[in-house]
Amino acid sequence: AQRVTQPEKLLSVFKGAPVELKCNYSYSGSPELFWYVQYSRQRLQLLLRHISRESIKGFTADLNKGETSFHLKKPFAQEEDSAMYYCALSISGYSTLTFGKGTMLLVSP
Amino acid sequence: GAGVSQSPSNKVTEKGKDVELRCDPISGHTALYWYRQRLGQGLEFLIYFQGNSAPDKSGLPSDRFSAERTGESVSTLTIQRTQQEDSAVYLCASSLAGGANYGYTFGSGTRLTVV
Numbered sequence: 001a002q003r004v005t006q007p008e009k010l011l012s013v014f015k016g017a018p019v020e021l022k023c024n025y026s027y028s029g030s031p032e033l034f035w036y037v038q039y040s041r042q043r044l045q046l047l048l049r050h051i052s053r054e055s056i057k058g059f060t061a062d063l064n065k066g067e068t069s070f071h072l073k074k075p076f077a078q079e080e081d082s083a084m085y086y087c088a089l090s091i092s093g094y095s096t097l098t099f100g101k102g103t104m105l106l107v108s109p
Numbered sequence: 110g111a112g113v114s115q116s117p118s119n120k121v122t123e124k125g126k127d128v129e130l131r132c133d134p135i136s137g138h139t140a141l142y143w144y145r146q147r148l149g150q151g152l153e154f155l156i157y158f159q160g161n162s163a164p165d166k167s168g169l170p171s172d173r174f175s176a177e178r179t180g181e182s183v184s185t186l187t188i189q190r191t192q193q194e195d196s197a198v199y200l201c202a203s204s205l206a207g208g209a210n211y212g213y214t215f216g217s218g219t220r221l222t223v224v
Contacts, residue, residue, distance in 0.1 A: 004151075032209060032210060034209065034212075036213075043112075043215045043216065043217050043218075044200065044202075044215040045214075045215065046212040046213065049210060049212070051210055086151065086152065088209075090209035090210075095140060095157060095159075095165075095204075095208060095209055096142065096154050096157050096165060096209070097142075097152075097154070097209050097213065098154065099144075099151045099152040100151055101149075101150060101151035102151055
């Protein structure tokens with residue numbers, strides 16, 4: 001079965017510092033990868049998806065099939081980036097998402 | 110409505126009682142999903158509906174859990190004879206068609222506490 005691992009429960013950085021939220025997956029086929037975010041007192045929402053190769057709020061993520069990783073990066077963290085971030089995987093052609101346990105990002109002034 | 114609506118937002122129940130959780134998806138979203146999040150854990154898949162059929166209910170943890178959906182509308186998750194380990198936030202999400210690539214729209218969840 002597929003699995004998503006986010007090794008860090010908490011990542012604390014200062015404003016302006018680079019951020020990398022790690023995500024590793026296990027799946028033998030070609031997965032579709034996503035990042036979801038939950039800001040304080042808000043609903044869980046889609047941040048970005050690898051298939052779109054987009055940059056949202058300055059965040060990017062590259063799928064590395066060799067390392068089975070989909071790390072989320074931002075060059076300069078902002079205080080408003082503080083939130084819970086979840087990496088998720090979908091099997092191609094199959095609908096449901098498998099989520100990691102999440103990483104809390106805290107950006108201090 | 111504009112978003113996915115879940116009710117109640119909070120539910121405290123006594124062990125052994127039955128509970129019903131409701132999800133009202135975005136109009137036009139044919140796919141609907143239930144997830145559970147226990148304290149300190151990730152989101153755990155429960156069941157997926159496409160229209161009113163459930164092609165994947167592999168995540169339901171026991172036969173005490175059941176869910177139904179009326180057409181492409183409201184879904185109800187029922188937990189019978191609740192146990193303390195059922196305490197969690199139950200999240201509902203909907204999406205266009207049955208593709209994760211459309212992105213899930215989540216509700217705000219129902220926090221269930223079994224005492």
